Amino acid sequence: MNNFQYSRATDIADAIRLLTADPGAKLIAGGTNLIDLMKENVERPSRLIDISRLPLRDIEETAGGGLRIGALVPNSDLAYHPLVEQRYPLLAAAILAGASAQLRNMASVGGNLMQRTRCAYFYDTATPCNKREPGSGCSAIDGLNRNHAILGTSASCIATNPSDMSVALVALGALVHIAGPSGQRAIALIDFHRLPEDKPHVDTNLGTGEIIAAVELPKHGFARNYSYLKIRDRLSYAFALVSVAAALELDGNAISEARLALGGVAHKPWRSLEAEAALRGRAATPDHFSRAADLLLQGATSRAHNRFKIELARRAIVRTLIQAAGATPQSQAHKKIA
């Protein structure tokens, strides 16, 4: 671990000022990912700006009937918040599918959005990695890539985004509220994370000096017909090989609205409006789910070791949609797949 300076931000403006003044600085909230990366010498911030005491811990209803979630709300508080449990159970399920109770207690909502890939080469400073060291090459493309991306990859990076929470948030159409040197802005979460293209070292579209203030959920929470299914190499405490967030609005057996997002398959949570459109107005049947899966996975490519993820994702999408349509969501406590 490298030595670093430590500053405690007094308010959001102070955090932005500190961040702008020191290009090597990093924000720290729960630290569940950043500290690990610092111990591995992957992250070597010149300064840590502690934002954990900023007043960004509220969960409040918006005028439009949605929910505004402060960036520092711990993941577990969010998952167990009564309004989230009642109105956005898909989000609660996705959060509880991730990490461990201890990590969820520490990790913040903003930090969860900022967590970095778990690609083994990214973590190992003795190997080339374009994300860690731009221009050094990608070791995964021709190396160990069993758990790497099948969608949206580039010639310089095939890493995945490891978040579960983001997958549900993207499916729910969340907005990210950002504060920066030139004021406040909001962008759709689907546009927050980037694809690797030729700049895999840039994970998000957050600009210099900008910080996440809140995440906003729209009114519609799909509380009846939803499911989050995470497939992994052991039954808990592992990153997703594939995860699926599905949410449906049903009129009888007809789908009036559909949301579908994938985790563990790309550099960002993967959503396809085309796949969702293909479900709208159709009957909730496995055939239609299968068609949606094909559309969502359109363009999927594999490397030496991750070909199975395409078929696994296809089957997982269908299963998750069946769970959602039947109002039998996947339990995160009981690991038998519903």
Add this chain to the structure above:
Amino acid sequence: MNAYVGTPTSRIDGRAKVTGAAKYAGEFSADGLLYGFVVEATIPRGRIARIDAGDALQVKGVVDVLTHAHRPPLADNDDAWKDEVAPEKGSPFRPLYDDRIRFNGQPIALVVADDWETAKFAATRVRVEYDREAFATDLESEHGKAGKLDRPHKPRGDAAAALAGAAVRHQADYVLPTEHHNPMELYATTVVRDGSGRLTVHDKTQGVQNVHKFLCSVFNKKPDDLRVVSPYVGGAFGSGLRPQYQVVLAVLAALELKRSVRVVLTRQQMYGLGYRPMTIERVALGARPDGTLDAVTHEATAVTSRYEDFSRNDTGWAEQLYKSPNSLFSHKLVDLDLSTPCDMRAPGAASGVCALECAMDELAVALKLDPIELRLKCYSDRDQSEDLPYTSKQLRECYARGAEAFGWTRRNPAPRSMRDGKELVGWGMATGVWEALQMPVAVRIVLTSNGHAEVSCAASDIGTGTYTIVAQVAADALGLPIENIDVKLADSTLPQAPVEGGSWMAASSAHAVLGAAEDIRLELARLAKAVPASPLGGVDAPDVILVDGTIAKAGDKARAVSIADAMRHGKLERIEKQKLNHFAEDKSHARNTHSAVFAEVKVDEELGVIRVTRVVSAVAAGRILNTKTGRSQIMGGVVWGIGMALHEETVMDHRFGRIMNANIAEYHIPVNADVHDIDVIFVDEPDDRINRLGVKGLGEIGIVGVPAAIANAVYHATGKRIRRFPITLDKLLD
């Protein structure tokens, strides 16, 4: 008698462990303690062209940076570096000895600073340049370069011909990956130096006297110059049998700097220690239509380092277990640019029996026989390799009791025939086998007149429950409540013990306790009879027992003298007896433990997600000293077996010769969600030949057979035979 032995006695060290009072090697402290942090090589093979510690030494708080070019003297011959369990053939690794890089993760410098964080930071400032050399780390690509080992396997008959002529044949390769122990406690050594320069070495090890002797020879020290202690060990599973490099580095720094020094490895660095070697197990079985075996061949090809030949008994189990007139076994090693493998729970058997028992399952399918029936057809009451009877072998009973508890008769033999909703249900079974070894161990008992006894021995308790069983045996033998027994272990100055491993410590230490307690009994009998008007007058020594804090006549407890009275009258405050156990040389019988393992898996038919919903392990291991810690031992083995079957694999990128999952987030072991019902059955196995108590030991047997039982259950559920472990869901999707 027998108030404690055989009962579910709670750990006497349990409270100290859960309250944090138990101190581990990295928790001892000293005035002016310095902290060492290891710098590792990042290439698998070559030489250190230049190592520049200049920047590191500039960091405030850094005291020194030790390297091969800057260190106190180390022994220059292999004999000095060979510890008690070093492989016979080879040249043991010497940390910071020279400029040669033998494996990725090799320690090449130790940064010593006033605190750990400073040392860790400064370690990033040590600059290293290498002369790289071509290397190889992949067993499968180097398979052709395997060299055959001399093994005392006795081929029987003509296995090749018998196999060729067999009515039913099965042959396959089973691939077991490299695995790392990952004990919870990190490898650590704290060397405390006193004013006279004497060193107390608090080390994480399975054998303090092994480390003591090793350090004396490596550093050319007299036995009194240093003492090695290790009262508590947070798991080791074989990785602590040999002295690990951190103990050398900590002592090196303490000698160079004349200070107390602590070195703690990181989890990642522990992947540079020993490991269960990747092994390709080729098993061929030939049978007659009735299911009796005609031929067994088992050829293992395993990884070792280029500097030592490590191998364990992978293939001998088939040789011993099943009746077959023709058999052939061989073991090959491939030298690679890796650190030397080491023992890991049931070394050899965990892998070799996994392959054998999967192959037996495949043969049963080919023969259309029930897997238990096949094993009973080949059952042998004699050790087949030596043609010897066993001191005891209740494996038949293990099959019966295990099958009954599991409900095996309700199994539909057809694959994919049993289901539970969307899940396919599979039932599989396997046999387990291990040795029942006994080693020389000495124990000292000091009995004081207040009826308390201190029992001491250099043996380690690596979490297995040695403290508790020693106290149980001593309490029974001395007729005292267990609360009056104080056990001292794992100090090199205590009576002799070998490393704790191989499942031999329970039987060995228990008998040393019995020996010392017997001498105390004789002494007390003498004293009690000398008491004026002794109620034991005229009672012969053999008829005197120790019970309820008294010395009494067997069968007539009313005729008794209290220990306090006897010792007061004899003017003794304490009685001290030390005894080395003695096991008569007996080559007339084979000594083994056995098990029958039954597993149920449920596999999501579409997604391949596997859940091990039930395991029944029926174990025959002689008399169980402590049914509570014993059950825990077996459960731990079963959990590990689940990991071996489904999760564990050290993944290496052979382009870099580097382990790419060197942490416990990515190196998967079972978590709670992966572990369901585990039923442990101890089958009654009286054994009055093996030793006085009929004890065999339980350390290894719990894991053996479990991976095969699960793999066989996965086949039964899915119809897919996965021979490359671990069985991850992608292998079921194809």
